Amino acid sequence: MTAHTPLRGIDALVAQGLVVPGRREALEAVAERYAVSVTPAIAALIDPSDAADPIARQFIPDTAELLTLPQEMADPIGDEAHSPVEGVVHRYPDRALLKLVHACPVYCRFCFRREMVGPGGASLAGEKLDAVLAYLASRPEIWEVIMTGGDPFILSARRVRDVAKRLAAIPHIKVTRWHTRVPVVDPERVTADYARALRVPGKASYIAIHANHPREFTPAARAAIARLADAGHVLLSQSVLLRGVNADIETLAALMRAFVENRVKPYYLHHPDLAPGTSHFRLSLAEGQALVKSLRGHLSGLCQPTYILDIPGGAGKIPIGPSFLSGCEMPGAEAQAEDRFGTQHSYPPA
Numbered sequence: 106m107t108a109h110t111p112l113r114g115i116d117a118l119v120a121q122g123l124v125v126p127g128r129r130e131a132l133e134a135v136a137e138r139y140a141v142s143v144t145p146a147i148a149a150l151i152d153p154s155d156a157a158d159p160i161a162r163q164f165i166p167d168t169a170e171l172l173t174l175p176q177e178m179a180d181p182i183g184d185e186a187h188s189p190v191e192g193v194v195h196r197y198p199d200r201a202l203l204k205l206v207h208a209c210p211v212y213c214r215f216c217f218r219r220e221m222v223g224p225g226g227a228s229l230a231g232e233k234l235d236a237v238l239a240y241l242a243s244r245p246e247i248w249e250v251i252m253t254g255g256d257p258f259i260l261s262a263r264r265v266r267d268v269a270k271r272l273a274a275i276p277h278i279k280v281t282r283w284h285t286r287v288p289v290v291d292p293e294r295v296t297a298d299y300a301r302a303l304r305v306p307g308k309a310s311y312i313a314i315h316a317n318h319p320r321e322f323t324p325a326a327r328a329a330i331a332r333l334a335d336a337g338h339v340l341l342s343q344s345v346l347l348r349g350v351n352a353d354i355e356t357l358a359a360l361m362r363a364f365v366e367n368r369v370k371p372y373y374l375h376h377p378d379l380a381p382g383t384s385h386f387r388l389s390l391a392e393g394q395a396l397v398k399s400l401r402g403h404l405s406g407l408c409q410p411t412y413i414l415d416i417p418g419g420a421g422k423i424p425i426g427p428s429f430l431s432g433c434e435m436p437g438a439e440a441q442a443e444d445r446f447g448t449q450h451s452y453p454p455a
């Protein structure tokens with residue numbers, strides 16, 4: 106096993122001291138149901154002596170995953186209903202998701218696509234990729250293409266360069282966006298050459314970096330993120346609000362500041378989806394709103410993400426942040442605006 110081989114399966118986690126041998130059997134049942142993989146960079150971040158370690162909680166399987174609630178769904182955000190060709194999800198007219206791969210370097214225990222992602226399975230190539238590009242070229246309303254998966258950054262530089270170039274040849278596509286966790290979980294993969302391969306002249310390139318805890322910003326992760334920024338990508342954040350990981354104001358504030366310090370503009374903070382076996386991660390919408398309200402009260406405007414709910418079943422994403430304004434629905438009525446100390450101020454009708 107080389108230094109870069111991920112730990113796949115419970116035996117490998119036991120061998121590394123990340124799972125105590127007594128839990129092997131119970132966790133094997135979880136691994137049979139949902140894929141397991143932990144990269145060396147993440148393994149090095151875990152403190153096995155801390156039973157509540159927020160990094161371990163995201164990546165080390167837990168028997169709580171064997172509990173599936175009736176409201177949890179295999180396809181919580183309804184991707185399947187909007188897939189015109191294999192590998193494409195086209196729900197919003199102006200943008201399409203491209204699922205290039207099913208695999209990830211790590212398998213997050215709260216993943217909303219956990220029934221779809223996993224090792225094996227072919228990446229989108231050959232005739233299938235041709236069909237996807239033909240679809241994108243045939244729909245002039247598609248202004249943006251979002252590469253997701255799985256994690257598209259597990260593809261080689263040659264493969265991502267090929268996809269970027271072929272997208273760039275379609276005139277109505279003005280923006281490419283890559284969603285990835287690799288800069289944090291396997292930072293060495295993101296070389297300067299790789300960062301350049303993702304970009305093509307004449308199109309704007311955005312990269313949404315998934316991280317959930319400030320400790321994920323190791324020196325190596327910071328350097329990888331810097332290589333992406335230096336190559337000219339605009340960097341955005343993507344996080345999931347998770348009980349036991351980041352659902353407290355200190356951690357959430359430190360996470361958002363870590364993004365901004367690394368030139369990553371906070372974009373979305375997702376309320377956890379109703380993925381099977383993830384109820385131990387979920388908090389209430391009211392708890393989430395209180396945290397987001399507190400962020401607004403304490404942190405720079407640069408550090409404010411949009412709090413998002415993907416409506417179960419496929420109705421799409423909506424912002425669910427707290428409102429600071431009330432009483433403006435009635436024509437001619439005064440509105441009440443709440444400041445960061447909770448004091449109400451009236452605002453006159455137009």
Ligand SMILES: *Cc1c(COP(=O)(O)O)cnc(C)c1O
Pocket residue numbers: 182194195196197200201202251422
């Ligand atoms: C989340 C998502 C997008 C991207 O949404 P933005 O609000 O633009 O970030 C696009 N297509 C699908 C199907 C999605 O689920």
Ligand code: SF4
Pocket residue numbers: 208209211212213215216217218219222254255256286315
């Ligand atoms: S990296 Fe993304 S797609 Fe992969 S397991 Fe984690 S949340 Fe799911």
